Amino acid sequence: MLERLVIVAIVAAAVLAVTVIVRLLARRRIASAAGRPLPAALLSRLPGSDPAIIYFYGPHCGTCRQQAGVLDQIAADGGIPVVRVDATSEPAIADALAVLTVPTTVIVDGRRQVRAINPGFRSDRALAAQLRAL
């Protein structure tokens, strides 16, 4: 039994260590992408010079449908433009913005600088806080 307890402890420690390392690497990758100007292919799709959200989705992603609902709500309530990009059919744009998973939302300020990259689902509250901070 003690042997099995040790195995559980080792597996837990290994998973924790790998997760922390992967998250640190992902954060570094995101930090290096944030603050950069947008790829030219995206600039032409952004209307006006207001803050905007770029939304990366996948065609077979269930979570993306939920995220799209949140973004529709933000666009309707706050008038924030949302540019939708299918990350699987435009991988070059997705890679330029360090997209690791779908959905990913990218917050862009009025000068078209990337201010935040959010891997995974984000609530309207979280996105509104990021837009307020611009």
Next chain:
Amino acid sequence: MNAAPVETVDVTARKVHQGACVVCLAVAFVAGSSVGAWLVAAIGLVLALGRYWWPADIFRQLTWRVLEPAGLLPRRDLQEDHSTRRVARVLGGAILLIAALLLGFGLGLAWVLVAAIGVMIALDAAFNVCLLCVVTYQVGKRRMLRAG
């Protein structure tokens, strides 16, 4: 892409459910194959059956009926995606039931399946990481690049 209505869910209940599942799976492994197989099967049923029949969702029921009313845990309602989690839950439950069956036949290697499910649940509970989502996206992207 069609938008789905946004759901608000009790995150405390989700985390209690996931935490309890992980602890039970760890206890099952420590207890050994004979007792552990039953515990793995029970968690498999909580996952798979509890998705469709609420009385089987025992850890959430415990949270809603005991822990939150007693003030032991605060209820936190947040917008979260549950469509993917519901699919993952049924898949995870089915895999655990298969693993329990294999353990019942004395195949110790089935613990690898149990560990994989346990790790995925633990990552979602602790860090909100959907490992399946990352893997699905990365595999799809690579397939697309290769085809292009």
